[in-house]
Amino acid sequence: MTGPTLAALLAQAAPLAAWVVVLLGLRGRARAAAAVAIAGLAISFAASVWLVVAVAIPDRSLLAQTVFLPVDASHALAFGVLLDPLSTVMALVVATITLAVMVYSTGYMRGDPGFARYYGFLALFGWAMQGLVLSANLLQTLVFWELVGLASFLLIGFWFDRPAPAAAARKAFLMTRVGDVGFLLGVLLLIRALGLATIPDVVAAAGAGGGLSPRLVTVTAALLLMGVIGKSAQGPLFTWLPDAMEGPTPVSALLHSATMVAAGVYLVARLHPFFLAAPAVMHALLYLALATALATATMAMVASDIKRVLAYSTISQLGYMLMGLAAGSTAAGFFHLTTHAGFKALLFLSAGIFIHHAHSNEMREINARGALAQRAGAIGLVAGSAALAGIIPFSGYFSKEAILGAVGVAAGRWVVALAYLGAGLTAYYAFRMVFLTLVPTNGGTEARRHGGTDAPAHGGTEAQTHGGGERAMNWTVQVLAALTLVLGYLGPWFGARLSPGEPAHGPFAIGLGAVAALALVAAGIGLAWHEFGRPGAARIGFAERIPALAGFFGDNWYLDRLYRATVIRWATALSRAAHWNDERVVNGATDGLANGTVGGGRLLALVQNGYVQAYLAVVVTLIAVLAAVLSRFGGVR
Amino acid sequence: MTPLAGYLTISVALFCIGLYGLVQRRSLIAMLIALELMLAAASLNVVALTTLAAGTPAGVVPRQIGAGHASSVGQVVALILIGVAAAEAAIALSLFVAIQRYASTINVEDLSELKG
Numbered sequence: 001m002t003g004p005t006l007a008a009l010l011a012q013a014a015p016l017a018a019w020v021v022v023l024l025g026l027r028g029r030a031r032a033a034a035a036v037a038i039a040g041l042a043i044s045f046a047a048s049v050w051l052v053v054a055v056a057i058p059d060r061s062l063l064a065q066t067v068f069l070p071v072d073a074s075h076a077l078a079f080g081v082l083l084d085p086l087s088t089v090m091a092l093v094v095a096t097i098t099l100a101v102m103v104y105s106t107g108y109m110r111g112d113p114g115f116a117r118y119y120g121f122l123a124l125f126g127w128a129m130q131g132l133v134l135s136a137n138l139l140q141t142l143v144f145w146e147l148v149g150l151a152s153f154l155l156i157g158f159w160f161d162r163p164a165p166a167a168a169a170r171k172a173f174l175m176t177r178v179g180d181v182g183f184l185l186g187v188l189l190l191i192r193a194l195g196l197a198t199i200p201d202v203v204a205a206a207g208a209g210g211g212l213s214p215r216l217v218t219v220t221a222a223l224l225l226m227g228v229i230g231k232s233a234q235g236p237l238f239t240w241l242p243d244a245m246e247g248p249t250p251v252s253a254l255l256h257s258a259t260m261v262a263a264g265v266y267l268v269a270r271l272h273p274f275f276l277a278a279p280a281v282m283h284a285l286l287y288l289a290l291a292t293a294l295a296t297a298t299m300a301m302v303a304s305d306i307k308r309v310l311a312y313s314t315i316s317q318l319g320y321m322l323m324g325l326a327a328g329s330t331a332a333g334f335f336h337l338t339t340h341a342g343f344k345a346l347l348f349l350s351a352g353i354f355i356h357h358a359h360s361n362e363m364r365e366i367n368a369r370g371a372l373a374q375r376a377g378a379i380g381l382v383a384g385s386a387a388l389a390g391i392i393p394f395s396g397y398f399s400k401e402a403i404l405g406a407v408g409v410a411a412g413r414w415v416v417a418l419a420y421l422g423a424g425l426t427a428y429y430a431f432r433m434v435f436l437t438l439v440p441t442n443g444g445t446e447a448r449r450h451g452g453t454d455a456p457a458h459g460g461t462e463a464q465t466h467g468g469g470e471r472a473m474n475w476t477v478q479v480l481a482a483l484t485l486v487l488g489y490l491g492p493w494f495g496a497r498l499s500p501g502e503p504a505h506g507p508f509a510i511g512l513g514a515v516a517a518l519a520l521v522a523a524g525i526g527l528a529w530h531e532f533g534r535p536g537a538a539r540i541g542f543a544e545r546i547p548a549l550a551g552f553f554g555d556n557w558y559l560d561r562l563y564r565a566t567v568i569r570w571a572t573a574l575s576r577a578a579h580w581n582d583e584r585v586v587n588g589a590t591d592g593l594a595n596g597t598v599g600g601g602r603l604l605a606l607v608q609n610g611y612v613q614a615y616l617a618v619v620v621t622l623i624a625v626l627a628a629v630l631s632r633f634g635g636v637r
Numbered sequence: 638m639t640p641l642a643g644y645l646t647i648s649v650a651l652f653c654i655g656l657y658g659l660v661q662r663r664s665l666i667a668m669l670i671a672l673e674l675m676l677a678a679a680s681l682n683v684v685a686l687t688t689l690a691a692g693t694p695a696g697v698v699p700r701q702i703g704a705g706h707a708s709s710v711g712q713v714v715a716l717i718l719i720g721v722a723a724a725e726a727a728i729a730l731s732l733f734v735a736i737q738r739y740a741s742t743i744n745v746e747d748l749s750e751l752k753g
Binding site: 608610612613620 | 656659660663745746748749750751752
């Protein structure tokens, strides 16, 4: 094995070892568990850095695999690692954010009774995500894909003794499962057609002169995309992500914004030439992602829970990433994934600082408790929001420009206009969040009245057992805030490696598109300032003034209600029928069989009356009968 | 009716009486006695029928030694059967004593532990 392969294995093995050690031996020892998990991720991080240096910077591509499952005489499923700039950079992103969240959590989760378990699950997630990123085979990807889903389930439901997180965990698990059925079918279809699922071979087979017919490519791409939609919370399957905010805030930062939900985007980038060979599917994805991005942006405009605002913005930004990929630019989509991982983790971790102090997720409540006193949190929130809104020179500006540029080249005028509108909405809700959280109100009484109604119920959900530990949290947030100023300049570097054919833009190549985007962003921020920021502002947004609109936006566009009224009701009816069938028909048949056997035994047991003379009489009678029969019909003459 | 038929009739009568007693009586000892009757019927059968094989009617003592040796075989078998019956009675009576000690009865109607 060569050095990079070993490093890739080490990057996966270290978190796995940490998970096993923590869950087997250190359940009761919080500090030791945290130390082991952080050490495991530090090793993984170092290995990922080395991978980037050895593979991504020289722009190499390596495939190391070992035959695992023979399919037929000439084909086999080979498992291994696929190392190229895409996978190694993603591995570094995952390791960085996981490590940052682990360090942050030493403060945030201090004193929680499940502290060791929490670190065990984080290490499990680290292993599964690294395995997903580095895997060389689609079947292997699917295995780790499900493992990150498991980690997500366990971490959303970390406080499983409360009903809301338990329900949210169930919802997330089941909803992503709907998409994963498609993923599984797609992989099986590929294995059936090709006899293998190694990623470079699959990509090669989809191209011109490959072994796959265009129709099969289209069907498979659509099926694989179902998994992407579920995991990356797009289209009709996104409502699990806002509910997933019931988990601890660092978990939201790690899984439900920066890395795990980006796995779907990563899969599309990983198989990008394959997907591009199915233009119809990519076209549909473009519209779906655009619709999702705009719809969830409107939901973020009316949410009052800071984590829900961030969750909706995550879905919206994932939509932008998929739009970039659907428009044909690997570099733009993946670039936005990288910068988004940095600034969204920053936003969540900053929000975590506020939640830690205010004991509430409500933005008005956080404000009333003096959010500005949390200096690091305020800096992180502003820097992260600036990056989210796309203000030059924060990282989000560059990546969003790249995506809008790619969409502008590939898509029609209306799609481009709507994508720009989405950028303006993003700026509006991002700064609505900033102003609502940070700008002090006059005396704070009004805010207290607003947030106080439902705050106690909400405030009980998080952080009430926690206190202290600010240093680790502040330090992590500051590092990530600095990163938002750096990551944006990686654009050309990504472009050269991931989309070598595309014309390279300098980071400050300001054309008409960039000016328009900046103008829309400025308009969005201005509106937010007018409604929420300026002294004497009413602090109620234009969408919140119309009750019908506020209700529609605030309730996931009534999608959950629709699901409850249709799919969930049908599924419940079906499972009731299955239950009845099981209870009555299946159980009835087995019960009847058992009862019949027992009853027959009882009847036959009457023969065994225990009287030796009765037996004797039977024996004699039978012999007599036998003798009579034999003497009449048999050989006895 | 030949003499042989008379012997056989008596034998059948003995056997039926024994069978009746075996089925009818509830005391183990009475059943054993009935069983002995059935055994005696069998012995009588053997003795009577071996005379037939030897050509000498039963009840006639053979004149020469060796001429009726088949009938003497029957008598030997009968003697062995009497010995077997004695041994069997010894075993059965000792079992009855054991049963009496265990269950305080030798009435077969009360000895029905194997009832299903």
